[in-house]
Amino acid sequence: MIIKERKFDMELSYLLQLSIRAKLSYEDNEEIDTRIKGINGERSFDALVNQHLKHGLVFNNLQFNVNKQYFQIDALIIMKGQIFIFEFKNMYCDVCYKDNLFYFLNGTPIEKLNEQRIRTPKLFKILLTQNLIDLPFNYYTTFVNPDYKVYGYQVHDNILEYQDNYKIITENSKITIAKYDEYIAKKLIDLQYTDEKFNFRKRINIEDLGMGVVCHCHVAKYEKVSNRKFKCPACKKEVNCNDYLQKAIEDIHLIYPMERLTVSLVKKWTENYISSEKIRTYLNTHHKIFKNGPLTFYR
Ligand SMILES: [Zn+2]
DSSP: OEEEOOOOOHHHHHHHHHHHHSOOOHHHHHHHHHHHHHHHHHHHHHHHHHHHOSSOEEEEEEEEEETTEEEEEEEEEEETTEEEEEEEEOOSSOEEEETTEEEETTSOBOHHHHHHHHHHHHHHHHHHHHTTOOOOEEEEEEEOOTTOOEESOOGGGOEEOHHHHHHHHHHHOOSOOOHHHHHHHHHHHHTOOOSOOSOOOOOOOGGGSOOSOBOTTSSOBOEEEETTEEEOTTTOOEEOHHHHHHHHHHHHHHHOTTSOBOHHHHHHHTTTOSOHHHHHHHHHHHSOEEEETTEEEEO
C-alpha cells in the first residue's frame, strides 16, 4: 500500500522550462541531466515495488529535519515489522566497493555517495530515538540501472544491485502489516518537513526569457494552429484556447511565483496569440480579481 506518493517534481519542471526558454550554463544543463537520471531510477524502482510487494507500507521522497539538518529518503517501506530504506543510485558506469567506500573504476572515490551513506542512517537513527519509534531499520544503497555492475561488496554491506531489488521486496513482504506499523506510518507522515529547503529558482529577468507556453511534454512550446487551436510540434498534443491560457498561467506561477497576474503579462507570455479581451474574460471567470488604484490583477 502506498502511503506517500512520489509527487511530480516541480524543480525539474522548472529547469526543463528554463532550458527551453533561456540559454543555460553548462552546470545547469548538467544538473538537469542528473535530475532526469534520478527520476528514471525512481520510476524503475517504483515499478518493481508495484509488481512484487505483497504486504508493506510504502513512502516515497520523505523529507526530514533533525537537529536543523535536512535529509531526504528516496523510498522507505515498512515490511515485517521493520523499516527498509532504499537510497537510489542511477549510475551510468560500473563502480566498486572497498573498505566501506565506493569508487569509480579509475580509483576516484564517489564522495557524495560515500558521505550520504553515513549521514542519512545517522540522522534517521536520531529521528527514531527522538520520536520514540521502536522499529529496527535497514539502510540500502540501491542501484537501479540494470546495465552496470557493482564489484567487491559482501552481503552484509547492504548494497543492492538492480537484480536484487525485487528479491528483497518479495522476501520481506510476505507477512501482513501489524497495528503498530500503521501507527508508525502515521507518525512518519506527521514528521514530514514541508518547508522548501532549497530555493531552486534562478534570478532571470523576464526580458531575458523566451515567451510562449511550454507543453506538458517539456520538449517544446505550443504553436498556434488557429484562433482556437494550439499544437505542440514535439508530441503533437493539441489544446484549445482555455487550456492554453491555463497552462500559460501555470508556467508564470512556476517561474515567477510572486508575480502579479495581469492581462498584459499573460498576453506577453502567450506571444500575443490571444486578444486582451479573451484573456480578460478568462481571468475574470477563473481567477479572483483585485483592484489597487488603477491596477487590476488576478490570483
Ligand atoms: Zn508536447
